[in-house]
Amino acid sequence: MTVDDGNSTPPVAQGTATRDLERYAALFAARTGSMKSSAMRDLMAITERPEVISLAGGLPDVSHLPPAMLDAITTSVSTHAVRALQYGPTEGMAKVHEAIQVVMAEEGTLVDSGELLVTTGGQQAIDLVCKTLVDPGDIVLAEGPTYPGAVPTFQAYQADVRQLQMDDDGLDIDLLEQTLDELAAEGKRPKFLYTIPTFQNPAGVTMSLERRKRLVKLAAERELLVVEDSPYSLLRFEGESLPTLRTLDGGNFVIYLGTFSKILAAGLRIGWVAAPRAIRQKMNIGKAGSDLCSSSISQVVVEACIADLDLWRTYLDELRERYQGRRDAMLDSLEHAMPEGSRWTRPRGGLFLWVTLPEQIDTTNLLARALRANVAFVPGRGAYTDGRGGDSMRLNYSGVDEAEIREGVRRIGAVVTEQLELYGEMVGEPLVRQERRRGPRETPPLDAGTPGSLVQFPQRRVNR
Numbered sequence: 001m002t003v004d005d006g007n008s009t010p011p012v013a014q015g016t017a018t019r020d021l022e023r024y025a026a027l028f029a030a031r032t033g034s035m036k037s038s039a040m041r042d043l044m045a046i047t048e049r050p051e052v053i054s055l056a057g058g059l060p061d062v063s064h065l066p067p068a069m070l071d072a073i074t075t076s077v078s079t080h081a082v083r084a085l086q087y088g089p090t091e092g093m094a095k096v097h098e099a100i101q102v103v104m105a106e107e108g109t110l111v112d113s114g115e116l117l118v119t120t121g122g123q124q125a126i127d128l129v130c131k132t133l134v135d136p137g138d139i140v141l142a143e144g145p146t147y148p149g150a151v152p153t154f155q156a157y158q159a160d161v162r163q164l165q166m167d168d169d170g171l172d173i174d175l176l177e178q179t180l181d182e183l184a185a186e187g188k189r190p191k192f193l194y195t196i197p198t199f200q201n202p203a204g205v206t207m208s209l210e211r212r213k214r215l216v217k218l219a220a221e222r223e224l225l226v227v228e229d230s231p232y233s234l235l236r237f238e239g240e241s242l243p244t245l246r247t248l249d250g251g252n253f254v255i256y257l258g259t260f261s262k263i264l265a266a267g268l269r270i271g272w273v274a275a276p277r278a279i280r281q282k283m284n285i286g287k288a289g290s291d292l293c294s295s296s297i298s299q300v301v302v303e304a305c306i307a308d309l310d311l312w313r314t315y316l317d318e319l320r321e322r323y324q325g326r327r328d329a330m331l332d333s334l335e336h337a338m339p340e341g342s343r344w345t346r347p348r349g350g351l352f353l354w355v356t357l358p359e360q361i362d363t364t365n366l367l368a369r370a371l372r373a374n375v376a377f378v379p380g381r382g383a384y385t386d387g388r389g390g391d392s393m394r395l396n397y398s399g400v401d402e403a404e405i406r407e408g409v410r411r412i413g414a415v416v417t418e419q420l421e422l423y424g425e426m427v428g429e430p431l432v433r434q435e436r437r438r439g440p441r442e443t444p445p446l447d448a449g450t451p452g453s454l455v456q457f458p459q460r461r462v463n464r
């Protein structure tokens with residue numbers, strides 16, 4: 001297997017897979033031609049190796065659930081065994097709707113139960129949005145970079161994804177307006193805008209209040225549906241919390257997606273949608289066709305965990321504190337490890353930051369070298385549908401402890417520096433100065449880098 005091509009199938013299995021592919025090729029639906037695996041899922045198997053420090057996944061730290069919460073989890077399943085082991089309503093259990101209403105109220109957003117649909121994680125919510133709204137060739141607008149897990153979903157539904165630049169204040173609304181004008185001039189109307197306004201995955205930036213207000217106003221004027229994906233807004237370490245787009249819009253043009261993955265436990269696989277009723281109804285039918293209902297056991301657990309509100313709030317406080325420490329460790333080690341010409345975002349919450357490297361580096365290729373040094377990241381191209389992002393990477397700081405973050409960033413810095421030195425030797429011009437640049441970098445637009453690779457790595461096998 002080579003990791004360079006993003007294909008994680010071992011060589012023998014690959015041969016068999018190719019033969020099987022030929023045998024069944026005529027049967028596959030046309031959409032499978034545009035189906036691609038996600039950059040982060042491809043990395044899961046490799047990063048499970050204990051010697052690899054993974055800054056790649058979006059794994060929340062679930063190792064510190066309070067004992068009282070663990071007790072509530074086990075007791076709830078035995079107390080409500082019949083309900084936990086039976087099918088439930090497609091839209092989710094009434095008690096879980098109540099729990100979601102409580103959670104959304106924590107960020108100041110009020111919704112009716114009739115707008116809610118419980119989903120199998122936020123990921124299914126994205127899938128159901130596409131299943132309900134996207135025909136092949138439909139235009140979907142998204143931030144550039146966007147959530148790497150949404151990219152394959154958009155592709156599977158054969159959406160024509162147009163990604164719009166961000167800066168430190170999130171999506172560029174002028175650019176959005178201009179894009180809408182251009183599309184309207186061509187007689188085209190996007191099906192929706194997909195945005196992660198708070199502690200964006202992968203960039204870590206947050207849309208300013210002024211831009212939120214402008215976006216909601218524009219959405220109402222142009223009748224643009226906005227899909228607000230919000231897994232991270234309760235994980236703020238610094239600054240004032242901002243109103244959700246759903247709150248500002250009042251539920252007309254915003255479809256809100258939430259999840260318990262990052263604020264309780266990802267293994268539960270429980271998320272939700274709060275959508276205008278007509279859309280929610282269609283999504284409900286779409287969900288019934290996918291899985292009838294989300295796990296009843298998990299829903300009973302969610303209900304029990306949120307029932308003790310103080311306990312859950314204390315747990316969230318602890319998560320925020322731990323992640324803030326890890327974010328600080330990552331920022332500090334980036335300052336020390338990364339060569340001149342590198343820059344990165346400074347998130348005020350959430351799980352990720354986005355690093356942009358000197359243009360000579362191609363992070364898809366760099367990953368092979370990094371894995372040999374037992375460290376992993378998500379290459380930036382996974383966050384784009386159009387090949388951009390080659391000079392960037394997403395780093396996660398929630399999944400490993402501070403010591404591992406420091407060591408992981410040191411290893412990444414070393415491979416980046418080594419490659420720059422190599423390139424400098426090739427072109428006869430040193431690219432790494434001994435005196436590395438320190439201090440916060442200015443943040444130009446996040447996709448300002450040049451796509452394409454100048455530094456090529458030999459294709460190597462990864463030893464498992």
Ligand SMILES: Cc1ncc(COP(=O)(O)O)c(C=O)c1O
Nearest residue numbers: 058121122123147201259261271
């Ligand atoms: C923006 C975004 N949406 C959706 C998801 C999917 O989350 P879930 O575990 O709830 O499926 C993630 C996970 O990292 C995410 O970052």
